[in-house]
Amino acid sequence: MTTQDVRYSRLDPELRKAHLIEATLVCLKRHGFQGASIRKICAEAGVSVGLINHHYAGKDELVAEAYLAVTGRVMGMLREAIDAAQPSPRARLSAFFQASFCAELLDPQLLEAWLAFWGAVKTAQAINQAHDHSYGEYRAILAKVLGELAAEEGWQGFDGELAAISLSALLDGLWLESGLNPSTFTPEQGVQICEAWVDGLQAGGVQRFLRPVGVR
Helix, strand or coil: CCHHHHHHHCCCHHHHHHHHHHHHHHHHHHHHHHHCCHHHHHHHHCCCHHHHHHHCCCHHHHHHHHHHHHHHHHHHHHHHHHHHCCCCHHHHHHHHHHHHCCCCCCCHHHHHHHHHHHHHCCCCHHHHHHHHHHHHHHHHHHHHHHHHHHHHHCCCCECHHHHHHHHHHHHHHHHHHHHHCCCCCCHHHHHHHHHHHHHHHHCCHHHHHECCCCCC
16 A cells, blocks of 8 residues: 555545545546546546555446536535525526526536546446436426426426426536537526526426326
């Protein structure tokens, strides 16, 4: 064990985890999933390969944990925004949209990390599971608030999960386009587009998300 390994092993477990995750994210942004080898991550973290192997079964497991750490921070920001909003469902949705287009979530480097994660989803089971977990959580947040809106509006048979899939796809597409070309639209216009989606829902588009009679 190297001197650096000894110092690293003495850190609080959460600090060790955060240190490795940050090194992993740097390598993913710089090299992509295929190029971000364990050796490169070790070099970035300043620790030996043996030390990482002591904590993780392999690169896939480490990248999956980094994925969950990033999505955890994003979910935390979105939840905080909703919790701080006025109690009406529409105000809570608006707060979600505002947070989704804040400067931190539109950071181009965050996009690079996401692209690396997405590129690995179909090739690594651990990362696929992390993706399913994080997107399930994301859609659940939207489905809950949309369900509250449905209850307020009296929409019987509203399929909140289907509506959440639709709205999350819109948000993902806007976020990706903003990351690839920020000049396409402003964050304010991104929020405006999402608000228009909800306007359409309230103006009659909800019919597209009502379950057939007898289906739960």
